[in-house]
Amino acid sequence: MTVSVCMASHNGAPFIAAQLASILAELALEDELIVVDDHSSDATVSIIRAQQDSRIKLHQNINQVGHVASFAKAVSLANGDIIALADQDDVWPENRLAILKAALKPPGCLVAAGNFTDIDAQGKTLSLANKRQLKSADSQHWLTNLWGILQGQRPYYGCAMAFKRTLCDQVLPIPGYVESHDLWIAMAGNINKGMVHLDASVLAKRQHGTNVSSQKRRPWQKIVISRLGMLAALITLSIRKLRRGHA
Template identity: 40%
Template sequence: MSDVRVSVCMATYNGAAYLQEQLDSILAELEPQDEVVIVDDASSDGTVALLSTVDDPRVRVHPRGNNRGYVRTFEEALGLATGDVLMLSDQDDIWVPGRRALLVDATLDHAVAASNLVLLGDDSPLRSPLTGRDWLLRAEDGARTAYNQRQILMGDAPYFGCAMAIRRDFLATALPFPDYLDESHDLWLATLANACGELVHVAAPTVRRRIHDSNASSERPRGVRQALQSRLLLVRLWREARRRARARA
């Protein structure tokens, strides 16, 4: 057993269909000192009822009466976490065995670790929405700040919150999220870590991603207007990341 305390930070919303399987995969990975912090974003299905049946003291559930969207829900979960390393988690995926140890090790020297993921069912990689090729992070690219930021701005960087871990000391820089951030909290964290020189890529997959009609994020290409709005948001995030990086130095 390691001395590190891990907090799993999960946002739930109408996720009863797949949540139990995800929780089972998470709890099988965790150690006795770890915790799962779940903030429910005003679900209208049986999500909260399901969570109330979980008989594990490591699981803490925070139901909310007002729906604020997944970005603010994840932000709250991060703020409530007490662990040394925080791992983001969606409600509908499956953790790959060994995820905890792999990401804890990766955060020893870098504040944010981003791993690859594969598709649940056949363990194939995602496909880039721009090129159609396998959409993978390479370990050797983790320190290539300019390259990584260019890929983010192009919309061709596979940074997913469900495959990320954050060291606790980085929260003071990452939080609060920019007030205009209403999507892509994972790209905010990757952009900020990249600007601070604190990003590391983990080539091994740590999540099996479930694709269904209710996914909060999609790998499908966006329309022109949406794509332009997204690029503008990413430029604003890069500017804010550089500002916070200078303040952190």
């Protein structure tokens, strides 16, 4: 199974070189790394081009469109059988892809989501209190997982996920109101009864204060709006699933 790694970059110069190196070390010659740069104003694009690796396919947005739209564009350009998502500032451990590919091998498995360790800007391991973890025992609890997403209780992170390309006709296009491509894809996996949780850590996630996925709690008004958006996403994906079944 070939792999397409999809990354959205934006002003990621401090960490992206290390992340690119860790990803390329995991890829086979027939795999690809699609990077959609969201109009960076720093040296990000130059660092990507300096890799001089034919597996990297760089696309630059003329205007800044946001990380969700950039990830969606990257996924739309993917050719691999398996699509793995990657943030610009993390580090992939050895055998990450082997673990995710093995989890997706059974016919009914569509999305695999793992856990991660946390590192600081210098790469030192962090121990965060009260950190939620995915559990493999919850993989087939589809309704519970969907309810957990709506409540903000399921720690699905795109950077620790991979999914089969066959799911693209349901997850694309991503509506403009969706603020988290991670949860959008996780919803699709659970709606199709194809979500697999991994107990293993498949990522070293860098915490440096400017992450897109912030650990800070938002005001309740924004939380309400976010939950309504996720409910709309659930309805949209369910409708798309029904249409796929009748196609």
